Amino acid sequence: MTDPLQQESTTAKDLELESRPRQRFELEDTGFDEVPPRFRKFYRRWRGPGDQLAPNEVICPVCKVVIRSTRELRPGDRVYCMPCMSRLIVVRGEDGRLEARVAY
């Protein structure tokens, strides 16, 4: 069955992205201390208005922590927010940026 969130998020930009290999990222510890050490590099705090998301990052809509992946994120990807225990799906928002929605 097609996931409606995934279907909704598919745009021309996403189709073009699909044809390219994903960028890979080496994650560093950013000082995030709210999860066990093994998982810390996958999260960081949002630093306010001057902050920007990298292609491997989305904001958790529940607790506002920045979620990070070792891979470039694309619509349809599933990610976890460990600090608030949420499972999320990446979608393309109305403004063209990647967002995360809670997948209950």
Place this chain on the structure above:
Amino acid sequence: MGNQEPGPQANRTLSEQDHFEVHDLAPEVFYEQVHSFEFWFQAVQGYLSGKVYGVDPNLSAPSLPDLDRDRLITVLCNYCVGETAALEGASGLIAIAPNRHTKIFLSTQVVDEGRHLEVFLHRLRLLDVADPEGEVERRASRSLLLFKRRLLELVNGKDWEAAIFAQNVILESLEFTVFQSHAREADPVTRDLLLGIVKDERRHIGFGENELGRRLQLAPHIRARLGQVKRELDHLVLDTLEETLLELGADPVEREKLGRAYLEAAARLGLET
């Protein structure tokens, strides 16, 4: 950004740890992990280790002008009411929790809430309040006391969904929002204490929203009942928020913004007014 694209050194042989990607975990492994006492223990060690009553021992409590001290005491007294409600609510919910994961998670929440109450009472003592518990009774907001009474009625009535909604979505969202706002303007000791509590609150709000979200998918008819609970409790929560933010000196724009933040979680669950 803290992220680095792999350079030439990325060609080295990567260890198993380098290959680990948390987002590849199977959902059942993820839920088992995050609901465990072990996860909680390692998480709180990260930010509470070395603290005394939730505060870096190198920070000293400043002397506040009389009016600021009095306002802070009122605010802290009401935080104690909220934390007591959550402590009694979470402990009561363990008995009716539907499975092992939720029982264990709630046991960690009980510990968190007990700690919050203790550190707020300790902060009141640092403000030279001789009888903190008596002061809490004297200064407690009527709206918050009514909210607490209704929450405990839902728990005692064994209404799992409504009680989780009232406690982990409504009350915890309110605390999450207010504590963050207060921390921005607070003295260093109160700020450190609040920021530690906000880290606990992330788990509590996430647990509530996700637990209810899963239940609403399986039984959408619950939504109407939760909508009724929300309408019943909304004014108590918003009155409490307004009273607290006025004591904190938040301007009307900030107050409206924080009010909206509290409603976001309910909206994601399809419980808009």
